[in-house]
Amino acid sequence: MTAKHLHPLAILPMMWKNLVNVIFSVLIVFGLFKALKQWQYFTILGIVVSLAILLAILKYWCLTYELGNQAITIHSGVIFRQQIHIPYNRIQTLQLKQWFYMKPFHVFAVSIETAGQSHAKAEGQLPMVTKHVVDQLQAVVNGGSQTSAITTYKTKPSTVYRINWSDLNAYAVTSMGIMPLLIALGWLYGKLDDILPQKWLNAVLSRTSQFSVLVIVGAVIGVLITGILISYLIIIQRYYHFQLAKQDQRLLTEKGFFQRNTIVASLDRIQAVVISQTILRQWLKLVSVQVILASSATNNEDQNNLVMMPVVKQQHYSQARTFIQWLPQVLPTYTRISPWAKWLLIRNAVMIVTVPVLILGIVFRPWGWLSLVALPIAVGLGAYSGRNMGVAILSPQLMSTQDGHFFKRSTYLIPKHRIQAMMVTQSVWMKRAQLAHLQLELRHGDAVQEVEVRYLPAQVAQSLYEWYRR
Protein backbone atom coordinates (compact mmCIF):
# COMPACT_ATOMS: atom_id res chain seq x y z
CA MET A 1 0.00 0.00 0.00
CA THR A 2 1.20 3.45 -0.82
CA ALA A 3 0.99 6.50 1.39
CA LYS A 4 -2.21 8.46 0.96
CA HIS A 5 -3.23 11.99 1.76
CA LEU A 6 -6.32 12.99 3.65
CA HIS A 7 -9.38 14.24 1.87
CA PRO A 8 -8.57 17.71 0.47
CA LEU A 9 -11.38 19.18 2.54
CA ALA A 10 -9.09 18.71 5.54
CA ILE A 11 -7.25 21.87 4.54
CA LEU A 12 -10.19 24.05 5.54
CA PRO A 13 -10.29 23.24 9.27
CA MET A 14 -6.48 23.36 9.41
CA MET A 15 -6.60 26.82 7.87
CA TRP A 16 -9.31 27.87 10.24
CA LYS A 17 -7.27 26.66 13.21
CA ASN A 18 -4.19 28.55 12.02
CA LEU A 19 -6.20 31.73 11.49
CA VAL A 20 -7.77 31.54 14.92
CA ASN A 21 -4.32 31.05 16.41
CA VAL A 22 -2.75 34.10 14.76
CA ILE A 23 -5.61 36.54 14.45
CA PHE A 24 -5.49 37.35 18.14
CA SER A 25 -1.83 38.25 18.11
CA VAL A 26 -2.31 40.28 14.94
CA LEU A 27 -5.03 42.32 16.61
CA ILE A 28 -2.74 42.95 19.56
CA VAL A 29 0.00 44.15 17.20
CA PHE A 30 -2.49 46.47 15.51
CA GLY A 31 -3.39 47.83 18.91
CA LEU A 32 0.27 48.59 19.61
CA PHE A 33 1.03 50.39 16.34
CA LYS A 34 -1.80 52.80 15.91
CA ALA A 35 -0.05 55.07 13.47
CA LEU A 36 -0.20 52.75 10.48
CA LYS A 37 -1.93 53.71 7.28
CA GLN A 38 -4.84 51.74 5.98
CA TRP A 39 -2.93 50.00 3.19
CA GLN A 40 -0.29 48.95 5.69
CA TYR A 41 -2.94 47.30 7.84
CA PHE A 42 -4.21 45.42 4.84
CA THR A 43 -0.76 44.26 3.74
CA ILE A 44 0.02 42.86 7.17
CA LEU A 45 -3.37 41.17 7.30
CA GLY A 46 -2.85 39.79 3.81
CA ILE A 47 0.56 38.38 4.66
CA VAL A 48 -0.74 36.76 7.84
CA VAL A 49 -3.74 35.21 6.14
CA SER A 50 -1.77 33.86 3.22
CA LEU A 51 0.82 32.48 5.63
CA ALA A 52 -1.90 30.67 7.54
CA ILE A 53 -3.24 29.23 4.29
CA LEU A 54 0.21 28.25 3.11
CA LEU A 55 1.05 26.52 6.39
CA ALA A 56 -2.24 24.64 6.32
CA ILE A 57 -1.48 23.38 2.81
CA LEU A 58 2.03 22.42 3.88
CA LYS A 59 0.68 20.57 6.88
CA TYR A 60 -1.85 18.82 4.73
CA TRP A 61 0.85 17.84 2.31
CA CYS A 62 3.05 16.39 5.04
CA LEU A 63 0.31 14.33 6.67
CA THR A 64 0.05 10.96 5.04
CA TYR A 65 -1.12 7.57 6.17
CA GLU A 66 -0.64 4.03 5.05
CA LEU A 67 -2.91 1.07 5.65
CA GLY A 68 -0.46 -1.78 5.68
CA ASN A 69 -1.07 -5.47 6.11
CA GLN A 70 -0.50 -5.51 9.83
CA ALA A 71 -0.57 -1.90 10.92
CA ILE A 72 -1.49 1.64 10.08
CA THR A 73 1.33 4.16 9.73
CA ILE A 74 0.76 7.88 10.01
CA HIS A 75 3.43 10.35 8.91
CA SER A 76 3.04 13.91 10.08
CA GLY A 77 4.85 17.14 10.90
CA VAL A 78 6.33 19.82 8.69
CA ILE A 79 9.63 20.51 10.42
CA PHE A 80 9.69 17.72 12.98
CA ARG A 81 8.68 14.62 11.10
CA GLN A 82 6.77 12.07 13.09
CA GLN A 83 5.86 8.53 12.25
CA ILE A 84 3.25 6.61 14.22
CA HIS A 85 2.90 2.93 13.76
CA ILE A 86 -0.18 1.21 15.18
CA PRO A 87 -0.68 -2.53 14.70
CA TYR A 88 -4.35 -3.29 14.01
CA ASN A 89 -4.69 -5.84 16.76
CA ARG A 90 -3.58 -3.25 19.32
CA ILE A 91 -6.35 -0.82 18.45
CA GLN A 92 -8.73 -0.67 21.37
CA THR A 93 -11.15 2.07 20.48
CA LEU A 94 -11.97 3.78 17.26
CA GLN A 95 -13.78 7.09 17.31
CA LEU A 96 -15.40 8.69 14.29
CA LYS A 97 -16.71 12.22 14.21
CA GLN A 98 -18.67 13.80 11.43
CA TRP A 99 -19.70 17.43 11.60
CA PHE A 100 -22.74 18.38 9.59
CA TYR A 101 -20.62 20.16 6.98
CA MET A 102 -18.62 16.98 6.42
CA LYS A 103 -21.68 14.93 5.63
CA PRO A 104 -22.17 15.95 1.98
CA PHE A 105 -18.57 14.92 1.30
CA HIS A 106 -18.90 11.58 3.12
CA VAL A 107 -15.79 12.19 5.19
CA PHE A 108 -15.03 11.48 8.85
CA ALA A 109 -12.50 12.47 11.48
CA VAL A 110 -10.93 9.33 12.93
CA SER A 111 -9.19 8.86 16.28
CA ILE A 112 -7.40 5.60 16.87
CA GLU A 113 -6.58 4.59 20.38
CA THR A 114 -4.51 1.78 21.86
CA ALA A 115 -4.03 0.62 25.42
CA GLY A 116 -0.94 2.81 25.76
CA GLN A 117 -1.30 5.68 28.17
CA SER A 118 -0.78 8.79 26.10
CA HIS A 119 -2.99 10.98 28.27
CA ALA A 120 -6.14 12.46 26.81
CA LYS A 121 -5.01 12.43 23.22
CA ALA A 122 -5.60 9.48 20.96
CA GLU A 123 -2.49 7.89 19.48
CA GLY A 124 -3.53 8.19 15.87
CA GLN A 125 -5.59 10.98 14.37
CA LEU A 126 -6.81 11.36 10.83
CA PRO A 127 -8.76 14.61 10.67
CA MET A 128 -10.56 13.84 7.42
CA VAL A 129 -10.77 10.62 5.50
CA THR A 130 -13.38 9.17 3.20
CA LYS A 131 -16.04 6.64 4.09
CA HIS A 132 -14.18 4.04 2.09
CA VAL A 133 -11.08 4.34 4.27
CA VAL A 134 -13.19 4.26 7.43
CA ASP A 135 -14.86 1.05 6.28
CA GLN A 136 -11.51 -0.46 5.52
CA LEU A 137 -10.16 0.54 8.91
CA GLN A 138 -13.20 -0.81 10.73
CA ALA A 139 -12.89 -4.03 8.84
CA VAL A 140 -9.25 -4.60 9.71
CA VAL A 141 -9.85 -3.66 13.31
CA ASN A 142 -12.74 -6.10 13.52
CA GLY A 143 -10.99 -9.07 12.10
CA GLY A 144 -7.50 -10.27 11.35
CA SER A 145 -5.91 -9.39 8.05
CA GLN A 146 -7.15 -6.72 5.77
CA THR A 147 -7.89 -8.56 2.56
CA SER A 148 -10.02 -11.29 4.08
CA ALA A 149 -11.90 -8.88 6.30
CA ILE A 150 -13.19 -6.53 3.66
CA THR A 151 -15.38 -9.14 2.12
CA THR A 152 -16.71 -10.51 5.38
CA TYR A 153 -17.36 -7.11 6.89
CA LYS A 154 -20.78 -6.80 5.33
CA THR A 155 -22.26 -9.02 8.05
CA LYS A 156 -24.94 -7.21 9.98
CA PRO A 157 -24.33 -6.44 13.64
CA SER A 158 -25.87 -9.10 15.82
CA THR A 159 -27.73 -6.85 18.24
CA VAL A 160 -28.96 -3.31 17.86
CA TYR A 161 -30.63 -0.90 20.23
CA ARG A 162 -32.08 2.37 18.98
CA ILE A 163 -33.41 5.05 21.22
CA ASN A 164 -37.02 5.89 20.50
CA TRP A 165 -38.31 9.39 20.45
CA SER A 166 -40.28 9.23 23.69
CA ASP A 167 -37.28 7.86 25.59
CA LEU A 168 -35.03 10.60 24.27
CA ASN A 169 -37.67 13.11 25.18
CA ALA A 170 -37.92 11.73 28.70
CA TYR A 171 -34.15 11.85 29.01
CA ALA A 172 -33.92 15.48 27.98
CA VAL A 173 -36.84 16.58 30.13
CA THR A 174 -35.53 14.88 33.25
CA SER A 175 -31.98 16.00 32.67
CA MET A 176 -30.51 18.17 35.39
CA GLY A 177 -28.58 20.21 32.84
CA ILE A 178 -31.02 22.99 33.49
CA MET A 179 -29.80 23.39 37.06
CA PRO A 180 -26.36 24.92 36.43
CA LEU A 181 -27.95 27.22 33.89
CA LEU A 182 -30.45 28.46 36.44
CA ILE A 183 -27.70 29.00 38.98
CA ALA A 184 -25.71 30.97 36.42
CA LEU A 185 -28.74 33.12 35.65
CA GLY A 186 -29.37 33.70 39.33
CA TRP A 187 -25.77 34.75 39.79
CA LEU A 188 -26.01 37.09 36.82
CA TYR A 189 -29.12 38.65 38.28
CA GLY A 190 -27.34 39.17 41.55
CA LYS A 191 -24.46 40.84 39.73
CA LEU A 192 -26.81 43.16 37.86
CA ASP A 193 -26.34 45.75 40.58
CA ASP A 194 -22.61 45.89 40.01
CA ILE A 195 -22.69 45.83 36.24
CA LEU A 196 -25.38 48.37 35.47
CA PRO A 197 -25.13 52.00 36.55
CA GLN A 198 -27.33 52.64 39.57
CA LYS A 199 -29.16 55.54 37.94
CA TRP A 200 -30.14 53.49 34.95
CA LEU A 201 -31.31 50.65 37.14
CA ASN A 202 -33.38 53.02 39.22
CA ALA A 203 -35.01 54.45 36.12
CA VAL A 204 -35.92 50.98 34.94
CA LEU A 205 -37.17 49.98 38.35
CA SER A 206 -39.34 53.05 38.79
CA ARG A 207 -40.88 52.42 35.42
CA THR A 208 -41.41 48.75 36.12
CA SER A 209 -43.01 49.54 39.47
CA GLN A 210 -45.98 50.81 37.49
CA PHE A 211 -46.49 47.39 36.09
CA SER A 212 -45.54 46.21 39.53
CA VAL A 213 -44.35 42.70 40.16
CA LEU A 214 -46.08 41.25 37.11
CA VAL A 215 -43.40 42.28 34.65
CA ILE A 216 -40.56 40.98 36.77
CA VAL A 217 -42.27 37.67 37.30
CA GLY A 218 -42.98 37.48 33.58
CA ALA A 219 -39.36 38.20 32.73
CA VAL A 220 -38.11 35.58 35.15
CA ILE A 221 -40.47 32.98 33.75
CA GLY A 222 -39.40 33.89 30.24
CA VAL A 223 -35.75 33.43 31.11
CA LEU A 224 -36.53 30.13 32.78
CA ILE A 225 -38.42 28.81 29.80
CA THR A 226 -35.66 29.86 27.41
CA GLY A 227 -33.08 28.19 29.62
CA ILE A 228 -35.06 24.98 29.83
CA LEU A 229 -35.65 25.01 26.09
CA ILE A 230 -31.98 25.54 25.31
CA SER A 231 -30.79 22.77 27.62
CA TYR A 232 -33.50 20.52 26.22
CA LEU A 233 -32.36 21.15 22.66
CA ILE A 234 -28.71 20.67 23.55
CA ILE A 235 -29.46 17.21 24.91
CA ILE A 236 -31.72 16.24 22.02
CA GLN A 237 -28.94 17.34 19.69
CA ARG A 238 -26.34 15.32 21.49
CA TYR A 239 -28.26 12.05 21.62
CA TYR A 240 -30.14 12.49 18.36
CA HIS A 241 -30.73 9.08 16.74
CA PHE A 242 -28.70 7.32 19.39
CA GLN A 243 -27.83 3.80 18.39
CA LEU A 244 -25.97 0.99 20.09
CA ALA A 245 -24.84 -2.14 18.29
CA LYS A 246 -22.76 -5.14 19.08
CA GLN A 247 -20.45 -6.46 16.45
CA ASP A 248 -18.18 -9.38 17.16
CA GLN A 249 -16.51 -8.41 20.40
CA ARG A 250 -17.08 -4.71 20.03
CA LEU A 251 -19.65 -2.17 21.11
CA LEU A 252 -20.55 0.51 18.63
CA THR A 253 -22.42 3.65 19.66
CA GLU A 254 -23.55 6.35 17.31
CA LYS A 255 -25.23 9.64 18.11
CA GLY A 256 -25.53 13.35 17.48
CA PHE A 257 -27.17 15.77 15.12
CA PHE A 258 -24.63 18.49 14.32
CA GLN A 259 -21.74 16.20 15.00
CA ARG A 260 -22.33 12.53 14.38
CA ASN A 261 -20.11 10.73 16.88
CA THR A 262 -19.31 7.05 16.56
CA ILE A 263 -17.32 5.10 19.13
CA VAL A 264 -16.21 1.54 18.54
CA ALA A 265 -14.86 -0.02 21.72
CA SER A 266 -13.79 -3.57 22.29
CA LEU A 267 -15.85 -5.36 24.93
CA ASP A 268 -12.83 -6.45 26.89
CA ARG A 269 -12.00 -2.83 27.64
CA ILE A 270 -15.08 -2.57 29.80
CA GLN A 271 -14.13 -2.14 33.44
CA ALA A 272 -17.58 -1.86 34.96
CA VAL A 273 -21.15 -0.98 34.18
CA VAL A 274 -22.80 1.96 35.92
CA ILE A 275 -26.54 2.34 36.16
CA SER A 276 -27.33 5.83 37.30
CA GLN A 277 -30.47 7.75 38.04
CA THR A 278 -31.04 11.18 39.48
CA ILE A 279 -33.68 11.45 42.16
CA LEU A 280 -36.09 12.76 39.52
CA ARG A 281 -35.54 9.74 37.30
CA GLN A 282 -35.78 7.51 40.34
CA TRP A 283 -39.36 8.67 40.81
CA LEU A 284 -40.10 8.14 37.13
CA LYS A 285 -38.41 4.73 37.20
CA LEU A 286 -35.95 5.64 34.46
CA VAL A 287 -32.32 4.57 34.40
CA SER A 288 -29.29 5.41 32.32
CA VAL A 289 -26.81 2.65 31.57
CA GLN A 290 -23.17 3.62 31.16
CA VAL A 291 -19.90 1.81 30.79
CA ILE A 292 -16.58 2.60 32.45
CA LEU A 293 -13.98 2.15 29.77
CA ALA A 294 -10.20 2.02 29.95
CA SER A 295 -10.05 4.55 27.15
CA SER A 296 -10.07 8.30 26.84
CA ALA A 297 -12.36 8.26 23.81
CA THR A 298 -15.19 9.05 26.16
CA ASN A 299 -13.64 12.10 27.77
CA ASN A 300 -16.44 14.43 26.71
CA GLU A 301 -19.26 12.13 27.66
CA ASP A 302 -21.41 12.05 30.74
CA GLN A 303 -18.86 11.80 33.58
CA ASN A 304 -16.41 10.41 31.04
CA ASN A 305 -18.33 7.17 30.82
CA LEU A 306 -19.43 5.63 27.57
CA VAL A 307 -23.18 5.99 27.45
CA MET A 308 -24.72 2.68 26.50
CA MET A 309 -28.36 3.53 26.90
CA PRO A 310 -29.15 7.17 27.66
CA VAL A 311 -32.45 6.28 29.26
CA VAL A 312 -34.57 3.15 29.59
CA LYS A 313 -37.44 2.14 31.82
CA GLN A 314 -36.16 0.39 34.90
CA GLN A 315 -37.89 -2.86 33.98
CA HIS A 316 -36.27 -2.80 30.55
CA TYR A 317 -32.80 -2.75 32.06
CA SER A 318 -32.37 -6.38 30.98
CA GLN A 319 -31.99 -5.12 27.41
CA ALA A 320 -28.44 -4.23 28.39
CA ARG A 321 -27.77 -7.92 28.88
CA THR A 322 -27.92 -8.61 25.19
CA PHE A 323 -24.83 -6.43 24.83
CA ILE A 324 -22.88 -7.41 27.91
CA GLN A 325 -23.47 -11.00 28.85
CA TRP A 326 -22.09 -10.97 32.35
CA LEU A 327 -24.71 -8.56 33.61
CA PRO A 328 -27.19 -10.12 36.05
CA GLN A 329 -30.77 -10.81 35.06
CA VAL A 330 -32.18 -8.67 37.82
CA LEU A 331 -30.45 -6.27 40.14
CA PRO A 332 -29.64 -7.88 43.49
CA THR A 333 -30.92 -6.88 46.91
CA TYR A 334 -28.27 -4.87 48.64
CA THR A 335 -26.87 -5.12 52.13
CA ARG A 336 -27.74 -1.68 53.48
CA ILE A 337 -26.02 0.25 56.22
CA SER A 338 -27.30 0.54 59.78
CA PRO A 339 -29.38 3.48 61.12
CA TRP A 340 -26.36 4.62 63.13
CA ALA A 341 -24.25 4.65 59.95
CA LYS A 342 -26.96 6.69 58.20
CA TRP A 343 -26.88 9.18 61.04
CA LEU A 344 -23.09 9.44 60.67
CA LEU A 345 -23.47 10.33 56.98
CA ILE A 346 -25.97 13.07 57.84
CA ARG A 347 -23.66 14.35 60.57
CA ASN A 348 -20.73 14.51 58.16
CA ALA A 349 -22.74 16.36 55.52
CA VAL A 350 -23.94 18.90 58.08
CA MET A 351 -20.45 19.30 59.52
CA ILE A 352 -19.05 20.14 56.10
CA VAL A 353 -21.47 23.01 55.51
CA THR A 354 -21.55 24.35 59.05
CA VAL A 355 -18.27 26.27 58.90
CA PRO A 356 -18.96 28.10 55.59
CA VAL A 357 -22.49 28.89 56.77
CA LEU A 358 -21.19 30.37 60.04
CA ILE A 359 -18.57 32.43 58.22
CA LEU A 360 -21.07 33.71 55.66
CA GLY A 361 -23.59 34.46 58.39
CA ILE A 362 -21.16 36.44 60.49
CA VAL A 363 -19.30 38.26 57.74
CA PHE A 364 -22.27 39.18 55.55
CA ARG A 365 -24.83 39.96 58.22
CA PRO A 366 -27.80 39.79 57.95
CA TRP A 367 -28.18 38.37 54.45
CA GLY A 368 -25.43 35.83 55.00
CA TRP A 369 -27.75 33.95 57.32
CA LEU A 370 -29.78 33.05 54.24
CA SER A 371 -27.11 30.39 53.72
CA LEU A 372 -28.75 28.54 56.60
CA VAL A 373 -30.92 26.88 53.94
CA ALA A 374 -27.79 24.85 53.18
CA LEU A 375 -28.30 22.96 56.45
CA PRO A 376 -31.56 21.19 55.55
CA ILE A 377 -30.12 20.49 52.10
CA ALA A 378 -27.09 18.91 53.77
CA VAL A 379 -29.37 16.80 55.94
CA GLY A 380 -31.22 15.73 52.80
CA LEU A 381 -27.99 14.86 51.00
CA GLY A 382 -26.74 12.84 53.95
CA ALA A 383 -30.03 10.99 54.33
CA TYR A 384 -30.20 10.29 50.59
CA SER A 385 -26.65 9.01 50.60
CA GLY A 386 -27.40 6.79 53.59
CA ARG A 387 -30.52 5.32 52.06
CA ASN A 388 -28.78 4.37 48.82
CA MET A 389 -25.49 3.06 50.21
CA GLY A 390 -25.21 -0.66 49.74
CA VAL A 391 -23.21 -3.58 48.49
CA ALA A 392 -23.95 -7.06 47.15
CA ILE A 393 -22.05 -10.11 45.96
CA LEU A 394 -23.72 -11.66 42.93
CA SER A 395 -21.36 -14.48 42.11
CA PRO A 396 -17.76 -15.48 42.81
CA GLN A 397 -16.83 -13.22 39.89
CA LEU A 398 -19.22 -10.30 40.16
CA MET A 399 -20.10 -7.73 42.78
CA SER A 400 -22.23 -4.64 42.89
CA THR A 401 -22.21 -1.45 44.92
CA GLN A 402 -24.65 1.39 45.20
CA ASP A 403 -24.19 4.93 46.40
CA GLY A 404 -25.96 8.26 46.28
CA HIS A 405 -24.14 11.53 45.71
CA PHE A 406 -25.92 14.84 45.24
CA PHE A 407 -29.30 13.21 44.77
CA LYS A 408 -28.03 10.84 42.14
CA ARG A 409 -27.90 7.12 42.66
CA SER A 410 -25.18 5.09 40.96
CA THR A 411 -25.24 1.34 40.81
CA TYR A 412 -21.92 -0.22 39.87
CA LEU A 413 -21.67 -3.74 38.50
CA ILE A 414 -18.06 -4.78 38.75
CA PRO A 415 -16.39 -8.03 37.68
CA LYS A 416 -13.83 -9.15 40.21
CA HIS A 417 -10.97 -9.24 37.74
CA ARG A 418 -11.48 -5.53 36.98
CA ILE A 419 -10.92 -4.47 40.57
CA GLN A 420 -7.29 -3.38 40.69
CA ALA A 421 -7.08 -3.20 44.46
CA MET A 422 -9.42 -3.27 47.42
CA MET A 423 -9.13 -1.45 50.71
CA VAL A 424 -10.91 -1.62 54.02
CA THR A 425 -10.54 1.55 56.08
CA GLN A 426 -11.51 2.01 59.67
CA SER A 427 -10.87 4.74 62.21
CA VAL A 428 -10.60 4.03 65.92
CA TRP A 429 -14.11 5.34 66.51
CA MET A 430 -15.50 3.24 63.69
CA LYS A 431 -13.83 0.20 65.19
CA ARG A 432 -15.85 0.72 68.34
CA ALA A 433 -19.07 1.00 66.33
CA GLN A 434 -18.09 -2.03 64.20
CA LEU A 435 -18.13 -0.03 60.96
CA ALA A 436 -15.71 0.16 58.03
CA HIS A 437 -15.39 1.87 54.63
CA LEU A 438 -14.81 -0.29 51.58
CA GLN A 439 -12.89 1.16 48.63
CA LEU A 440 -12.34 -0.35 45.19
CA GLU A 441 -9.94 0.91 42.59
CA LEU A 442 -10.97 0.66 38.97
CA ARG A 443 -9.24 1.82 35.87
CA HIS A 444 -11.13 4.63 34.17
CA GLY A 445 -9.77 6.21 31.02
CA ASP A 446 -6.09 6.60 31.74
CA ALA A 447 -6.60 7.13 35.44
CA VAL A 448 -8.16 5.63 38.50
CA GLN A 449 -11.75 5.67 39.62
CA GLU A 450 -12.39 4.92 43.23
CA VAL A 451 -15.69 3.41 44.23
CA GLU A 452 -16.40 3.76 47.91
CA VAL A 453 -19.08 2.29 50.15
CA ARG A 454 -19.00 4.08 53.45
CA TYR A 455 -19.88 2.93 56.96
CA LEU A 456 -20.60 -0.67 56.11
CA PRO A 457 -20.91 -3.14 58.99
CA ALA A 458 -17.31 -4.21 59.59
CA GLN A 459 -17.95 -7.90 59.03
CA VAL A 460 -19.67 -7.20 55.70
CA ALA A 461 -16.68 -5.16 54.54
CA GLN A 462 -14.38 -7.90 55.70
CA SER A 463 -16.37 -10.59 53.91
CA LEU A 464 -16.14 -8.64 50.67
CA TYR A 465 -12.42 -8.26 51.21
CA GLU A 466 -12.15 -12.02 51.62
CA TRP A 467 -14.34 -12.55 48.56
CA TYR A 468 -11.93 -10.40 46.58
CA ARG A 469 -8.86 -12.23 47.81
CA ARG A 470 -10.29 -15.68 47.11
Place this chain on the structure above:
Amino acid sequence: MESGQALPAKIKTVWRISAGCSFLVGLLITGGLLTATVIWQWSRLFWLISAGLTVAEVVIELALIPYRYRFWRYRISERDVEIESGFFFHQQTAIPINRIQNVTLEAGPILQWQKLQTVSIETAATSHKIESVLPETAQQLKQQIMALALEAKPDDR
Protein backbone atom coordinates in the same frame (compact mmCIF):
# COMPACT_ATOMS: atom_id res chain seq x y z
CA MET B 1 -3.28 -9.70 59.41
CA GLU B 2 -1.23 -9.80 62.61
CA SER B 3 1.04 -12.38 61.00
CA GLY B 4 2.34 -9.95 58.39
CA GLN B 5 5.89 -8.75 57.96
CA ALA B 6 6.92 -5.66 59.91
CA LEU B 7 8.99 -2.90 58.33
CA PRO B 8 12.74 -2.98 59.18
CA ALA B 9 13.41 -1.34 62.55
CA LYS B 10 15.73 1.18 60.90
CA ILE B 11 12.71 2.90 59.41
CA LYS B 12 12.11 4.46 62.83
CA THR B 13 15.43 6.28 62.47
CA VAL B 14 14.38 7.48 59.02
CA TRP B 15 11.10 8.80 60.40
CA ARG B 16 12.93 10.54 63.24
CA ILE B 17 15.30 12.15 60.78
CA SER B 18 12.46 13.33 58.58
CA ALA B 19 10.74 14.73 61.67
CA GLY B 20 14.01 16.54 62.39
CA CYS B 21 14.03 17.91 58.85
CA SER B 22 10.52 19.29 59.15
CA PHE B 23 11.57 20.80 62.51
CA LEU B 24 14.45 22.57 60.73
CA VAL B 25 12.12 23.92 58.06
CA GLY B 26 9.73 25.11 60.75
CA LEU B 27 12.62 26.78 62.57
CA LEU B 28 13.69 28.57 59.40
CA ILE B 29 10.18 29.91 58.81
CA THR B 30 9.87 30.98 62.44
CA GLY B 31 13.29 32.65 62.21
CA GLY B 32 12.18 34.53 59.12
CA LEU B 33 9.02 35.72 60.81
CA LEU B 34 10.99 36.74 63.91
CA THR B 35 13.35 38.80 61.75
CA ALA B 36 10.35 40.41 60.07
CA THR B 37 8.94 41.24 63.51
CA VAL B 38 12.20 42.89 64.53
CA ILE B 39 12.79 44.80 61.30
CA TRP B 40 9.28 45.74 60.11
CA GLN B 41 7.42 45.52 63.41
CA TRP B 42 5.15 42.71 62.25
CA SER B 43 2.72 41.42 64.82
CA ARG B 44 4.34 39.06 67.31
CA LEU B 45 1.44 36.73 66.72
CA PHE B 46 2.95 35.43 63.47
CA TRP B 47 6.18 34.03 64.82
CA LEU B 48 4.57 32.80 68.02
CA ILE B 49 1.99 30.79 66.04
CA SER B 50 4.69 29.47 63.70
CA ALA B 51 6.88 28.43 66.65
CA GLY B 52 3.95 26.74 68.34
CA LEU B 53 3.00 24.85 65.20
CA THR B 54 6.58 23.74 64.59
CA VAL B 55 7.00 22.36 68.09
CA ALA B 56 3.58 20.72 68.14
CA GLU B 57 4.11 19.12 64.74
CA VAL B 58 7.47 17.62 65.71
CA VAL B 59 6.25 16.39 69.09
CA ILE B 60 3.21 14.69 67.53
CA GLU B 61 5.23 13.21 64.71
CA LEU B 62 7.82 11.79 67.11
CA ALA B 63 5.19 10.55 69.53
CA LEU B 64 3.37 8.66 66.76
CA ILE B 65 6.42 6.85 65.41
CA PRO B 66 6.11 3.77 67.67
CA TYR B 67 2.43 3.39 66.71
CA ARG B 68 3.15 3.94 63.06
CA TYR B 69 5.82 1.28 63.23
CA ARG B 70 3.72 -1.11 65.28
CA PHE B 71 0.79 -1.05 62.88
CA TRP B 72 2.62 -1.15 59.55
CA ARG B 73 2.50 -4.68 58.13
CA TYR B 74 2.83 -6.22 54.72
CA ARG B 75 2.52 -9.73 53.41
CA ILE B 76 3.17 -11.31 50.05
CA SER B 77 1.48 -14.58 49.26
CA GLU B 78 0.93 -16.67 46.15
CA ARG B 79 -2.17 -14.73 45.24
CA ASP B 80 -1.80 -11.19 46.49
CA VAL B 81 0.12 -8.48 48.25
CA GLU B 82 -1.44 -7.15 51.41
CA ILE B 83 -0.53 -3.87 53.07
CA GLU B 84 -1.85 -2.78 56.42
CA SER B 85 -1.17 0.51 58.14
CA GLY B 86 -2.42 3.04 60.63
CA PHE B 87 -3.76 2.95 64.13
CA PHE B 88 -6.16 5.88 64.28
CA PHE B 89 -7.04 5.42 60.64
CA HIS B 90 -6.50 1.80 59.94
CA GLN B 91 -6.30 0.72 56.32
CA GLN B 92 -5.98 -2.71 54.82
CA THR B 93 -5.21 -3.08 51.12
CA ALA B 94 -5.19 -6.17 48.91
CA ILE B 95 -3.58 -6.17 45.47
CA PRO B 96 -3.85 -9.47 43.58
CA ILE B 97 -0.59 -10.48 41.93
CA ASN B 98 -2.12 -10.73 38.47
CA ARG B 99 -3.23 -7.07 38.58
CA ILE B 100 0.34 -5.89 39.11
CA GLN B 101 1.71 -4.12 36.06
CA ASN B 102 5.17 -3.32 37.35
CA VAL B 103 7.22 -2.96 40.50
CA THR B 104 9.49 0.00 41.15
CA LEU B 105 12.21 0.25 43.79
CA GLU B 106 13.21 3.71 44.86
CA ALA B 107 15.15 5.43 47.62
CA GLY B 108 15.62 9.08 48.56
CA PRO B 109 18.79 10.37 50.22
CA ILE B 110 17.74 9.47 53.77
CA LEU B 111 16.63 5.98 52.75
CA GLN B 112 19.84 5.49 50.76
CA TRP B 113 21.93 6.47 53.74
CA GLN B 114 20.03 4.01 55.90
CA LYS B 115 20.35 1.41 53.11
CA LEU B 116 16.62 1.02 52.69
CA GLN B 117 14.33 1.02 49.69
CA THR B 118 10.70 1.80 48.98
CA VAL B 119 8.78 -0.73 46.93
CA SER B 120 6.07 0.73 44.80
CA ILE B 121 3.59 -1.70 43.30
CA GLU B 122 1.75 -0.41 40.27
CA THR B 123 -1.58 -1.62 38.96
CA ALA B 124 -3.44 -0.42 35.88
CA ALA B 125 -5.12 2.16 38.09
CA THR B 126 -2.70 3.46 40.74
CA SER B 127 0.34 2.49 42.75
CA HIS B 128 0.71 1.31 46.31
CA LYS B 129 3.83 1.61 48.41
CA ILE B 130 5.55 -0.59 50.93
CA GLU B 131 7.30 2.17 52.79
CA SER B 132 10.65 0.58 53.25
CA VAL B 133 12.43 -2.73 53.11
CA LEU B 134 16.06 -3.86 53.32
CA PRO B 135 17.77 -3.98 49.91
CA GLU B 136 18.02 -7.75 49.89
CA THR B 137 14.34 -8.04 50.81
CA ALA B 138 13.56 -5.53 48.06
CA GLN B 139 15.34 -7.59 45.43
CA GLN B 140 13.75 -10.75 46.70
CA LEU B 141 10.34 -9.09 46.73
CA LYS B 142 10.75 -7.77 43.24
CA GLN B 143 11.74 -11.18 41.94
CA GLN B 144 8.96 -12.92 43.83
CA ILE B 145 6.32 -10.52 42.56
CA MET B 146 7.61 -10.61 39.01
CA ALA B 147 7.82 -14.40 39.04
CA LEU B 148 4.33 -14.69 40.43
CA ALA B 149 3.07 -12.12 37.95
CA LEU B 150 4.55 -14.16 35.11
CA GLU B 151 3.07 -17.36 36.48
CA ALA B 152 -0.33 -15.96 37.29
CA LYS B 153 -2.45 -16.97 34.38
CA PRO B 154 -4.28 -14.06 32.87
CA ASP B 155 -7.36 -16.20 33.52
CA ASP B 156 -9.88 -13.52 33.96
CA ARG B 157 -8.78 -10.50 32.10
